[in-house]
Amino acid sequence: MTYILQLMTAGLAVGSVYALIALGIVLIYKCSGVVNFAQGAFVMMGAYLTFAGSRLGLPPVLAVPLALVLMAGIGVLAERAVLRPMLKAPVVAVMMVTLGMLIVIRAFCLAVWGPDPLAFPRIFPDGALEVFGVFITYNYLTAGVLSILLSLGFLVFYRFTPVGLMQRCAADNPRAALAIGIHTSNQVSLAWAMSAGLAGVGGTLLATLNGLSLGLADIGLIAFPVIVLGGLTSLGGALVAGLLLGLLQSFTDGLLSPTIEDLLRAHTTIYSVGALQQVVPYALLVAVLLLRPQGIFGRKGSERL
């Protein structure tokens, strides 16, 4: 029982970071119809920037917000320089151009910080909290709490503030938004800024859990199963789906993989199932697309024939 609770807390902590990253993709999709494959690169870049900040001697309290602001700047730059010229391009081309950004940012990090994994500076104190026999390290605790707080804070901002209202107007009906005096293209830039900033923080949190490497960009791709599960246009859905996928991965790693491996070893020559927890989200994604393409919370769209 403690083991299950242990897996659950770890899954929820990682899942909340996924949710934070996925929120950004949904936000951008809602207001500009762009599916941002570069989100994984933003995740990685944010972690490297925090790393660079603390290398310069900044305390984490400053390094993380600084990385957030820099990432927001990169997000705006990406939107203005790359996405704006492609306003009228077909969906496929826009998808591909964000993939191009992913490659460029990855190459940049590779050139500056090298291909080897780096030891991420200790941002949160060592040690663990014990609740009912379940150990939660401060790393996981802060990662989970911080990303939940940020996600909820963002949702509150989006729902209840004037700027959030303008965001929703611009996403809902750009023409009408323009007609009532909302500067829609600035709103799109703002969405990119927020999305990249949140992704950057998410990357920093992931790096405190798993270490810092170029592989963080691939973890960003897990956000895609999350958004499809949650429904592409639902921010709340992304939050719930992120947590669900975190749990699923954690349970796959801790319970399902060992069980399957025992079965396989007994009946076949296959010895290991490898990193099953990394594929499970994609298998789930295929299942969701087949059974309920609009996701759990999404509205029925025209994407389904």
Next chain:
Amino acid sequence: MKRAQFIVGVAVAAAVLAVMPFLDRYVAYLVTIVAIGSIGALGLNLLTGLCGQISFAQAGLMGIGAYTAGNLCNAGLGLLAIPLGGLAAAVASVVIGLPALRLRGLYFAIATLAAQFILEYLFKILEPLTHGISGLLIRPPTVLGFAIQDDRANAGLAVALLFLVWSGIGVLRATNLGRSFLVVRENEIVARGMGIDVARTKFWAFLLSGFIAGIAGAISGIASRLANPEAFSFALSVDYVAMIIVGGQGTLTGPLLGAAFVTLLPEAIQRIGELFNIPSILSALREFAFGMLIILFLIFEPLGLMAVVRKLRLRLTASKPSGKSPSATTEAV
């Protein structure tokens, strides 16, 4: 395909094959990778360029072709392993594609992304067939008692197959099926109104494109004598999408230009890097150039190299009016 185009194709293929025995081994290697890239790009172009479905599972399908052909080659089937590899990939492509028939555009792309990751995972864990991460060693096939293991023989094989695939697609484009691909790409409702069975058309697109991808994978496995999961990763899928974008979607020769560009660019940067002795940031530079290339092409020349070629040709024909320029524009599908 126009007759002139076909004749040019025959001439180029024959010329390459004729000089092959005298080529440097490195040049032969370059010819091989460009030819393999071209075959794969032609296959993806069938689905994306002609039928309008973007796919990120190309590398996975090529992997299926490589592993199938590799195992059959080791079992002593010789060159027959190549079409069988294609067949296996065609089946996989249909399996991926059929459920995705209900999905469009974005959702289809994400579904193929998932398929790519699942295939990559299967390559790693199905030890009995794939030998896991270390990869499957492939014995060179023998033809008439003559083993294909030299770089030049590989290049010859790849070019010959490229020619077959290229002319096959050229013929296909002029058939009813080829034309209905285009209508489905442009507008599915119109296609249905014209009496085209959209689902059946897409089924054929998946099948043929998967078959060609499998052939490309099979030769790449045979040429490198190894099939390993690393070689058929998501990054390769991105390479192939980049090839058809850089080359020119939906055209017959564009994918070849794109494949040459995308496969030779890293080689060129490698050489330049060796020249200036900066190996440490070389791979970063290579990736950076590749990413920038995709972005710049999409922003400034979304129709790819073919559009550049066409503009140049139009400018040339405009300076000496021969009345042939209209045909160049009608060809622009």
